[in-house]
Amino acid sequence: MDGVVAHGVRRSFGPVQAVRGIDLTARPGEVTALVGPNGAGKTTLLLVLATLLVPDAGTVSVAGHDPVAEPDEVRARMGWSPDVFGLYDNLTCREYLQFCGRAMKLVHYEARAAELLEQARLVEKADLPVHALSRGQKQRLGLMRALVHSPQVLLLDEPAAGLDPRSRVELRELLRRLAAEGAAVIVSSHLLADLEELADAVVFVDQGVTVGEHRLDALPAAATRTWRLRALELAPLLKALKGTDHDEPTAAGVDVRLPSDEAAADLLATLVGKGVRVVSCQPVGGQLEATYLELTQ
Amino acid sequence: MTLQGIITVAEQEFTIRIRAGRWRWLLGAWFAVLTLVTLLIRLAVQTVDQGRAQDKGVIVYGGLTLLVLGLALLVVPTLSAQSVNGDRERGTLATLQVTRLSAGDIAVGKFAAAWGTSLVFLAMTLPPVLYTMTQGGVPFGRVAVVTVVVALLLGSVIAISLCLSSLLHRTTTSGVLAYLVVFALTVGTTVTFGLALALSSERYTQTVPGYCPGASATDPCPYSSYQGTRTRADRVWWLLAPNPFVILADAAPKLPPETTAERLQREALALRGVHVTNLRDSDPLSGLGRAVRGAHKAPGASNGSPVWPWGLGFDVLVGVGALWVTARRLRTPSRDLPLGQRVA
Ligand SMILES: Nc1ncnc2c1ncn2[C@@H]1O[C@H](COP(=O)(O)OP(=O)(O)OP(=O)(O)O)[C@@H](O)[C@H]1O
Numbered sequence: 001m002d003g004v005v006a007h008g009v010r011r012s013f014g015p016v017q018a019v020r021g022i023d024l025t026a027r028p029g030e031v032t033a034l035v036g037p038n039g040a041g042k043t044t045l046l047l048v049l050a051t052l053l054v055p056d057a058g059t060v061s062v063a064g065h066d067p068v069a070e071p072d073e074v075r076a077r078m079g080w081s082p083d084v085f086g087l088y089d090n091l092t093c094r095e096y097l098q099f100c101g102r103a104m105k106l107v108h109y110e111a112r113a114a115e116l117l118e119q120a121r122l123v124e125k126a127d128l129p130v131h132a133l134s135r136g137q138k139q140r141l142g143l144m145r146a147l148v149h150s151p152q153v154l155l156l157d158e159p160a161a162g163l164d165p166r167s168r169v170e171l172r173e174l175l176r177r178l179a180a181e182g183a184a185v186i187v188s189s190h191l192l193a194d195l196e197e198l199a200d201a202v203v204f205v206d207q208g209v210t211v212g213e214h215r216l217d218a219l220p221a222a223a224t225r226t227w228r229l230r231a232l233e234l235a236p237l238l239k240a241l242k243g244t245d246h247d248e249p250t251a252a253g254v255d256v257r258l259p260s261d262e263a264a265a266d267l268l269a270t271l272v273g274k275g276v277r278v279v280s281c282q283p284v285g286g287q288l289e290a291t292y293l294e295l296t297q
Numbered sequence: 298m299t300l301q302g303i304i305t306v307a308e309q310e311f312t313i314r315i316r317a318g319r320w321r322w323l324l325g326a327w328f329a330v331l332t333l334v335t336l337l338i339r340l341a342v343q344t345v346d347q348g349r350a351q352d353k354g355v356i357v358y359g360g361l362t363l364l365v366l367g368l369a370l371l372v373v374p375t376l377s378a379q380s381v382n383g384d385r386e387r388g389t390l391a392t393l394q395v396t397r398l399s400a401g402d403i404a405v406g407k408f409a410a411a412w413g414t415s416l417v418f419l420a421m422t423l424p425p426v427l428y429t430m431t432q433g434g435v436p437f438g439r440v441a442v443v444t445v446v447v448a449l450l451l452g453s454v455i456a457i458s459l460c461l462s463s464l465l466h467r468t469t470t471s472g473v474l475a476y477l478v479v480f481a482l483t484v485g486t487t488v489t490f491g492l493a494l495a496l497s498s499e500r501y502t503q504t505v506p507g508y509c510p511g512a513s514a515t516d517p518c519p520y521s522s523y524q525g526t527r528t529r530a531d532r533v534w535w536l537l538a539p540n541p542f543v544i545l546a547d548a549a550p551k552l553p554p555e556t557t558a559e560r561l562q563r564e565a566l567a568l569r570g571v572h573v574t575n576l577r578d579s580d581p582l583s584g585l586g587r588a589v590r591g592a593h594k595a596p597g598a599s600n601g602s603p604v605w606p607w608g609l610g611f612d613v614l615v616g617v618g619a620l621w622v623t624a625r626r627l628r629t630p631s632r633d634l635p636l637g638q639r640v641a
């Protein structure tokens with residue numbers, strides 16, 4: 001299968017074991033989220049997939065090729081955008097993308113650069129030096145760089161960091177479109193709410209190990225979730241909540257941790273039965289966040 | 298490695314370099330200093346024989362050339378000593394490495410851009426050089442050889458600096474080390490040669506036929522022998538060979554001896570009480586070259602042999618080796634990574 005398949009990937013830096021056994025599958029036509037706490041090894045795994053690091057152990061296939069044995073084959077089909085990247089000073093956005101196109105051995109690199117500038121909404125900045133761009137604009141330009149050769153596999157390390165809400169929506173739409181066109185997209189991100197709307201599958205990693213690989217529409221029901229309750233009067237609500245695991249009330253409401261959806265339904269029924277005038281009862285954070293919190297310590 | 302790939306990298310590096318404003322100032326200052334020095338030496342030469350001396354260009358060109366080499370050796374390490382680790386620091390190296398450009402493309406492209414820049418500096422010396430050619434005693438062949446040799450020497454230093462920038466993590470370290478390399482090549486070789494020469498001294502015994510007026514076949518005159526110390530430059534000459542100044546001076550074609558016509562003309566003038574010196578004999582390049590060849594000569598031999606093929610060959614080989622190491626260091630995926638050095 002094309003896309004990305006990684007099995008038992010390990011990589012250490014001297015005494016530091018950054019990746020200790022990650023399994024990951026990213027299918028063509030899907031967006032796969034790579035989620036895990038800081039230092040979990042996400043960036044290191046992406047560097048292995050992006051033909052930059054040799055894994056100490058494990059098998060990796062990117063777009064049907066081995067990144068260690070055939071890096072050039074992989075590079076022709078894979079686009080990678082690092083979490084922090086630099087741009088050249090003294091080059092305009094257009095020149096930058098044209099250079100990237102030439103480095104990818106594109107014949108029509110000028111036309112491709114113009115197309116990507118349009119896509120990144122940077123047409124009016126096209127002939128400004130790159131360092132005159134804002135952080136988010138740079139981020140968008142960097143993403144376009146990864147797309148310059150229309151890759152089958154896209155590896156994005158925290159692409160949404162620093163983007164404004166509109167750009168995040170646009171990024172989501174762009175990635176969905178690329179996936180619909182058949183690309184296998186891997187996105188590492190801490191923005192779980194975004195991922196919930198974007199991803200088809202999710203891989204949880206913690207301390208260098210895969211701790212869960214799930215379809216997003218079939219996430220394991222998290223045992224404990226937080227529910228946020230709001231009532232017209234606070235005092236009766238707090239009184240009725242005595243005995244449950246709840247936080248101090250905030251302006252947003254009272255957060256209660258409940259073991260299951262049934263428990264939530266029961267609690268709500270009890271509250272209404274006791275005459276508490278509840279106006280809202282909803283889970284805090286998505287299903288993804290709940291699973292994340294449960295899988296990673 | 299492809300030509301197209303090398304051109305892509307070199308063009309990109311060259312563009313960035315040209316657009317950084319300070320180069321224009323540096324080039325301007327470079328041109329101004331060289332022109333000024335040329336004119337000053339020319340004025341000084343004017344005082345010889347009240348300006349009647351022949352081949353006035355010889356000294357001016359020799360002085361200018363040595364100055365150009367000296368200044369260029371000070372400028373070129375900055376062209377490449379932070380090229381690779383600087384890119385890594387700015388975060389632009391990894392994105393270049395995941396393109397279809399090979400490690401060789403990147404290494405050679407970066408080298409070509411830096412070398413090309415140094416050749417621009419060299420080209421700026423052309424106007425003063427052309428001027429010295431009009432002053433006599435500077436044949437075209439000499440200018441051509443000297444220019445090629447300087448270009449090769451600068452290329453070697455640039456390749457070594459580039460290699461340092463790929464080997465070392467920090468840009469400041471590689472920058473300082475590149476200057477140390479230039480220092481070692483120039484001052485270091487000279488000092489080492491001097492010390493080694495002192496250590497090479499040996500005692501020797503020479504026997505010569507004695508002089509006895511009353512000697513006969515039955516009572517032969519005994520040989521007399523005497524002892525002395527001598528240094529053996531022929532054993533340590535190679536320490537001096539990598540020195541760029543030595544290579545340049547020795548490689549510069551020797552100037553033709555005075556022709557009969559020139560001599561007759563000079564003698565005719567001398568008869569009228571006008572003395573005209575031929576400045577060809579005071580050429581700084583030939584002077585240095587002769588001294589070096591004198592070292593590369595066995596004690597008994599009458600003629601020294603050229604040193605520059607060894608020196609230039611050595612320097613160029615080291616440069617090529619440095620480029621090869623650079624390309625290896627740029628190869629990805631990488632297995633070993635210095636601890637704490639992030640790829641991206
Ligand atoms: N070059 C390196 N040398 C030493 N340690 C490294 C190196 N690269 C990564 N590490 C270590 O490996 C671990 C994993 O790092 P990595 O960057 O892959 O984490 P991450 O999942 O991307 O984290 P984040 O969410 O903060 O980006 C960290 O503990 C880090 O300190």
Ligand SMILES: [Mg+2]
Pocket residue numbers: 042043044083157
């Ligand atoms: Mg990371």
